[in-house]
Amino acid sequence: MTSSRITDWDDAYANGAHIKDADSFAPKWEAAAAAYRDARVASERARLDVSYGSSAREVFDLFLPDGDMRGIVVFVHGGYWRAFDKSSWSHLAAGANARGLAVVMPSYTLCPQAQITEITGQVARAINQAAGMLSGPVYLAGHSAGGHLVSRMICATSALSRGVADRVEQVLSISGVHDLRPLMRTAMNRDLRLDFDEATRESPVLHYPRDGVRHHAWVGAEERPEFIRQSELIANIWSGCGADTALTIEPGKHHFDVIDSLADPKSAMLDALLGED
Template sequence: MSDLEDWPGSGLSDEELDVAYNVRRKAGEELFARHMARYREMSEQAVDGLPGHPGIVYDEASGERLDVWGTGDGLRPVFVFLHGGYWMALSRDVSSFMARALHERGVATVVPDYTLAPEASLEEIVRQVRAAVAWVHRQGREHGLDPERIVVGGSSAGGHLTGMTMVGGWQDAFGVPEDVVKAAMPFSGLFDIRPITRIYVNEYVKLDLERAAALSPALLDTGHRCPAVFVAGEHDGDGFLEQSRLFQPRWGAGELMVVPGRDHFDVVLDLADPDSRVSAALTGLFSR
C-alpha cells in the first residue's frame, strides 16, 4: 500500500477536487435530470416482457435483492451490473437498460441492489456486492445462469465496486474460486478512493484516509487478473478519467476505452446499443 498522503489529487485544493469529481455539477441539473429519466425509461423498456426472475433475496444478512433478466434455454453467461450513485443513490430499478440487448446476444443480466450510504458503511456495501457475485456462482444454475461465465461491470461508484470484486483476498470467505469473476468492465470507476475523503460525498460515506486506502482496488492484492475493459467518456470528470488511466496499466490485463462524445452519465447507456463499441467490447469479454 502506498503512503497514505500520496494519492491522486492530493496536491489539489478542495475546490479543484470538487471540480474533478463532482460530475453532477459539471453536467448541470437539467442534463443530469434528463440522464436519470433515460436510465429509468430505458430500463423499463428493456425488461418489459423479458423472461427473468426479479426480486430474489441474495443476501440473508441484509435482505437485499437482485433481478435476473434475459434467461433462455440452457445456462447463459451472465453480466452482473453494479449501479452507481456515489454509493448513496440509484437502485436496480433504473439499472437494467442493457438487459434486452444482452438477451438478444444470449447473455443474461443480473442487477443487485445494495444498502445505500449512510445507512450502510462502504465496507458493508462491498460485502454485499461480493455476496451477489457469490450468489450467482452458487445458485445461478437454478435460474439459468452459468456460474463459470460471470462478467462484472458497473458505473462510477459501481465501477469502484466492480474493482472490489476483481481483486483477490475475498473469495475464500464467500466459498467461491479465485477466478469467479472471469472478466470485468468498470465504467468511470474509482480505484483509489482517497480523494473522496475531501469532497462532499464523504458526508455520507464518512471515510478517513486509512479506511479509504483499504477500500481502494488500486492498492489491494490483485490476485487473479481477469481480462478487463476500463471505459470512460470523453467528457467525463477529470478525476474519473485519471482514475482509469492510472489503474488500467497497473491491472495489466485490460484495455482503456475512452468513448468520444460521451459524458460520465451516458457512456454506460451504450451497453443498450448492440452496435456500439462498448457493447461489442462487452460481448468480446465473454469469449475470452
Template sequence: MSVLAEEANWPRDVLDRDYGARASVTPEVFEAAMRDYRSRSEEMRDHATHLDVVYDEESGQTIDIYGTSGEARPVFVFIHGGYWRMLSKHDSAFMADMLATNGIATAVVDYRLAPEASLDEIVREVRAAISFLWKNGRAFGIDPARIHVGGSSAGGHLTGAVLSGGWHDEAGVPENVIKGALPISGLFQLAPISRSFVQDWIKLDDAAVKRLSPAANLPRVGCPIVVAYADGEPDGFRRQSTAYDQMWREAGFASELMEIPGRNHFDVLLDLASEDTVLSQALLRLIKG
C-alpha cells in the same frame, strides 16, 4: 505513494471540481440521463426471468435476472452507481435485451445506500451477490463458470472491489470467480474521495480508504478487463481509470483502456443499450472471448 493517493493532499476545491460528476453537465442533461436510465430499464422488466431474488439473507438485498432460457448462459452482473447513495436496480437493466440477443444473461444488483449503510457493508453486499450467483446460478439459468461484472462510477468502484483480492476464502468462492470486468468511469483509489465533498456521506477513515480501495488491493489472480470512461469526464475520473488500467497491466493482467467519444459521465452508460456502440462491442468481446 501512488499518483492517485497523492491527490488526497490536493486542495479541497480542486478535488470537489475533479470529482464533481453532476457539476460536469447541465441539470437538464443530468435529469435526462436519469429519466433514460429508469424508462429504458422499466421497458426490460417484462422480459425478466427472475425478479427480486434475495441474494443476501443478512441485508435482504435482491437481484433481478434477465435473459436466461434453457441452457445455462454466461452472465453480466451490473452494479449501479450514484456515489453509493442513489439509484437502484430499477435504473440499471437497459443492457439486458442487447445481451440476451447475444446469448448472455444479465443480473442487476441492489445494495443498501449510504449514509444508512457504510461502504464496508455495501462492498460486503455486492460480494455476497457474486457469491450467490456462483453457488446458485444454475438454478436461475446462469453458468457460474462464466460470471462477468461491470458498473459505472461508484459501481465502477464496486466492480473493482469484486475484483480485489482477500475476500474469496471467507465467501467460499474461487479467486478466479470473475472471468471479465467492465468498470466504467470508476473510482479505484478512495484517498482523494475521502478528502472531497463525498466524505459528507461516505465517512471514510484512513483504514477504510486502504481496505476498500481496489487500487490498493489488486488480486493474485486477475481476469481480462476493459476500463472505460467518457471523453467528457471530470478530470478525477479520467485519472482514476488511466491509473487503474496501468496498475492492472503492471500486475501482469490483461486490460484495455477506452475513452468513449462524444459522451459524458452519465450518458456513456446508455451506450450499453445498443449493440452498435464501441462500449457494447467491447463488452461482447470480453464475454464471448
C-alpha cells in the same frame, strides 16, 4: 509546466454540474428500465427481487436470455454509493440478453446507512448467490461507484468465493473510482464516512489483482478529468502487477451517457465486457 493540482475536490468529482440537461437523465433511465423490465416479466424471462441477504436492499433482479444461456453478466449500479437502486438500469440488460447471457442487477444498502466496506461485502454475496444459481462464465460490469465495486471483486482480497472468483472472465469498470482517498476531501464524505484506513482498504489500486484477471477501464472523453485519471490509474497500476488490462477513452461521451452502449448487442462496449474486443 502546467499544474494539475486539485484545489476543489467537490468540483473535481461533480458530474451533473458539468453535463447539459443533467436532471433529464434519471427520468429517462427509469422509463426505459421500466419498459424493459415489464416486457421481460411478461415473457417470463425475469425474476425480480431475488433475496441474497437479510436487509431490504439485499435483492437483485435477474433477466434471462430468450435462448440458451452462455454465461452471466452482473451489472452494479453507481450513484456514489449514496443513490439509486437496481430498478433504474434494467434496460441495460438488453444487449447482453440478446447475446445469450443472463443479467443480474443487485441493489445494495446505501451510505450513510452502510459504509463502503459493508457494500463491498453485499455485492460479493450477491454475485456468489447468482453464480450458485446459474452456470457458465461470469462477467462483471459496473458504472461509477459500481465500477469501483466490480474492480474490488477481483482484488486478491476479494470476498468472492474461490470457485466464483475463478469463473470471472472479464471485468468492465465504466467511469470507475479506483482510489477512494481523494473522496475524503469531498463534502460527500459526510455520508461516505471514509477514514484513511477504510479508503486504503477499499481502493482497488492499492491491492494486487487476482492472478489471471482481465480488467477493462472504460471512460468518456468528456468526463471530469478525475474520472479519466482514475481509469488511467487502474490500467497502469494493475498492468504493472501482472493483470491483463485495457483502457478505452470513448470520444464524445460524458458520465451519464457513457453507459448507454450496454443496451446495444453490437456495441464495442459489450464486446469489451465479453472479452471479444
